[in-house]
Amino acid sequence: PPAGSPPHSTTASLPQHGDRGFPLAAAAAAGRAPPRPRPAAAMQFMLLFSRQGKLRLQKWYVPLSDKEKKKITRELVQTVLARKPKMCSFLEWRDLKIVYKRYASLYFCCAIEDQDNELITLEIIHRYVELLDKYFGSVCELDIIFNFEKAYFILDEFLLGGEVQETSKKNVLKAIEQADLLQEKTETMYHSKSFIGFKKAY
């Protein structure tokens, strides 16, 4: 028979009842890879970097070697910095979706899995900035540079294992306050913007 097409139907094969229901099975028609069956972190990592490409914060929710982390960071920073202002906040990179937003001199960049909701990730970023803002009072890049450990603590109260943990601003800040008090009691050092020279990678 010649290579003519028999009558075709456009129905994608839909998950049957009892399927391990992966949504958007029809996403395949778009030519994108369907969600992989392994359990995924909602967020794989979050990076904060300056306009000059200097990394300020990095939080990884997947285990990777240092070498891989450096490689990913380098590539991603380059890619995001190359974007023009009017472009959309999402891009596809390797097999991940990258959601990024610029706040003043800092780029906040999250990597999420294919099936995750991009807009809500944008709001995760925004919520995090709000938390930092409330805590530091009009937060700027310097605050994060000098108090990066607090920034990580706040992030850890908000996200855990890549998932949103607590969405109430009040509760997160209350938890941080309590942690601060505990720290003060044990260290008898008053909270100040002190420089801690050794930058840890989390």
Add this chain to the structure above:
Amino acid sequence: MDSVKQSAALCLLRLYKASPDLVPMGEWTARVVHLLNDQHMGVVTAAVSLITCLCKKNPDDFKTCISLAVSRLSRIVSSASTDLQDYTYYFVPAPWLSVKLLRLLQCYPPPEDAAVKGRLVECLETVLNKAQEPPKSKKVQHSNAKNAILFETISLIIHYDSEPNLLVRACNQLGQFLQHRETNLRYLALESMCTLASSEFSHEAVKTHIDTVINALKTERDVSVRQRAADLLYAMCDRSNAKQIVSEMLRYLETADYAIREEIVLKVAILAEKYAVDYSWYVDTILNLIRIAGDYVSEEVWYRVLQIVTNRDDVQGYAAKTVFEALQAPACHENMVKVGGYILGEFGNLIAGDPRSSPPVQFSLLHSKFHLCSVATRALLLSTYIKFINLFPETKATIQAVLRAGSQLRNADVELQQRAVEYLTLSSVASTDVLATVLEEMPPFPERESSILAKLKRKKGPGAGSALDDGRRDPSSNDINGGVEPTPSTVSTPSPSADLLGLRAAPPPAAPPASAGAGNLLVDVFDGPAAQPSLGPTPEEAFLSELEPPAPESPMALLADPAPAADPGPEDIGPPIPEADELLNKFVCKNNGVLFENQLLQIGVKSEFRQNLGRMYLFYGNKTSVQFQNFSPTVVHPGDLQTQLAVQTKRVAAQVDGGAQVQQVLNIECLRDFLTPPLLSVRFRYGGAPQALTLKLPVTINKFFQPTEMAAQDFFQRWKQLSLPQQEAQKIFKANHPMDAEVTKAKLLGFGSALLDNVDPNPENFVGAGIIQTKALQVGCLLRLEPNAQAQMYRLTLRTSKEPVSRHLCELLAQQF
């Protein structure tokens, strides 16, 4: 306490992802699901994530969460903006929790309970309604949160794919977003619409937006948005809009980013083929593809167009004409030359009548590009030239002159040189009839799965293109030009039926005609519980490879790598390793064990023999953690062993993973007596370095030794009958092993002989008898082993009717003691 709960839930989630087996869900399932009812929203938020992950593995266990999730969701969605206090985000109630609940619901099909379902549908409709309402705040955070919920809702609707009005509403909503001010929303709308396009309920609705999408393709500044638009066009393509979409995509291709060109080329090729009503349009499209983005037109694409042109008579003339015109362009992509060269070679005669495309003109057109092309293309063109000689005798002299030129005959590239020489000679010595037969037009290609689809899938992951498959998939997805790609199943799970299937596979060409019969006999002989692992390539494939007509000169054959090398002859393989003899000796009296081992590889052997037949399993174990590549164990018959011993092997997987073991089955038939064992040559690549070793295969003549019981007087009678000096072989030798009577008996039995008691007056001596079974003849064999414990020596006497057999058996046996 609540904060501890929520942290604990997420920690458990993380642990579960790392090690699913360590988390014992059982009794905790109900408690975890119950968390959905918790008062504290933070706890619920964390719990939903945990449940979403857990229920993917055990959906039934967590089914109760569905109704809880639905009621929670509808409470949130219908709540006023002040109800949830701190969990309201810019006037949107609990957006994160809402999104998570919607994600959880996407793990299940639509709820069966009517009440629950009704509530859910109501909820979804509320979300869709709210999207139409004016925003409560101008802030982008508000709209992002609201739209996040909206998109997730649409996701759920698409997942269910069962409520037509919801789907249409979703589609319309997305249609509105397509023209939104915000780039993000346009991007997401295009993305979501792609999935809608494949649902039958909404496919038509999606198509109505085609103009918007095409506009997006042309005008969007952001390349990722353009790419989503291209994806959507591909998804929404059907017969009614195929031509329009293909032409838009071609136009897009001209200015597209280099990174995405190949994908677009593949997609256009697939669409053009799938929806072609008029194949001249298809040919035009592909040639356009080559013209616009020649570098990104992979081989699969232009092989496909050649395949289709060959199969369809009605488009051959058009193809020839179009390609001829295309070649006249001053700067012409090499792929065009390849396609043009092939088509003119096959169908140039169809346009030869026109003086503008007469044979000499065709030839000079092609030849003008000749020197600009790569080796592969020049090889193709040479084939075209010889076809021209056949089609157009008037060009013979010109073409022969070209072939004869030093640059061809003494070309540095071996393939070109060979072709030039052969074609020149062929054209000189063959008569016109022979030439015409050899260079006959290519027969139509058999139908196989489009390799373009396969390539797109590989690029994009397993789901790509599935909507376009007609279900014409073969079990073995073949490359259009290559042979069947073997996917041998070398895992040795014994299966009683596999044995018969394995034997149905085609015998190798070199096997003597008897082996087919031997195969059947093996079925009888090796019945029952003996593990018969599945052999080599699956039976369907072997069957297929027999059916497909060998294409005499398929394009692949001329252009690609040479056919897989035939089994190396004895001269090709290296000499046997120094330990080969010693290893061989180990297996004279036993059939199972480790034949060879080094740091990389372990070879085990297990064999059984009956009469003149044998079956040997070789187990190749990769001791490293690195995969072996191009793994090929072959059996070589030195000298004229082939006429004496037939060894039939099956091919083995070319890749052996680290730590894995593959199996090879050998069917052996002893045709006549033989003295030298066959050689086993194992070659592979380990971490890039080629490895080769040659062993002697432990098949010795005594394997076919059948024990024969007989009474003393029979023994002596026969012994006297074999009294000629050449029939006897005797050896006196020192014992190399401790002289234990039981061990000696076991060895003799292992050797194949029967042990006869009360024959030799001296009870310390051993007497044995047997018959060597070969196809051609049987050799009776009597032996006597006299140990001398004091001197630690033995005297071995063997009598058979054939001198070389006596000597050989004597040698073999002597080394065992």
